[in-house]
Amino acid sequence: MESITCKTCGLDKAADEFALRSDRPPGTRRTICKTCRAAGQKSRYKKYKKESYFLYKSTRARSRSQSLHIPFDLDAEYLESIWTDTCPISEQPLDPNADRESESAPELDRLVPELGYTRGNVTFMSRKMNRIKNNVSVQELEQLLDWMKSNGLK
Ligand SMILES: [Zn+2]
DSSP states (O other): OOEEEOTTTOOEEEGGGSOBOSSSSTTOBOSSOHHHHHHHHHHHHHHHHHHTHHHHHHHHHHHHHHHHTOOBOOOHHHHHHHOOSBOTTTOOBOOTTSOTTSTTSEEEEESSGGGOBOTTSEEEEEHHHHHHHHHOOHHHHHHHHHHHHHTTOO
16 A cells, blocks of 8 residues: 655555545545544643633533533633632632543532523533532431531541
């Protein structure tokens, strides 16, 4: 098979390591290999997430409200206006660059879920606190707290 030199990594690779272009005559391949292109997209996405954090959060909330069929009226500016550097519950720092699965990752919580991602109904909090909040009722939490205290847990 024909080989092509990748313009990014400089390696000679088999032609099928280069994606076909749909906007050029049939058989035209890209000049950057699939591995380099995927890496580039990933770093562009990371850059976008870092530089436009509130836009990223707002876009995600919009698509979530579309799939959940709940109201949405947020934008990046509003999210920036309600941002807190720490979790309002645990007071631990919120890290916008944290991995999405990390406990300190900020999550946009809907106070009343069915009211949707709407102004006055959302707040940032840590993923950890959000998970707890979404999984127990006040009564259950009080029962758990009483039980933990009576068993000497901290
Ligand atoms: Zn390459």
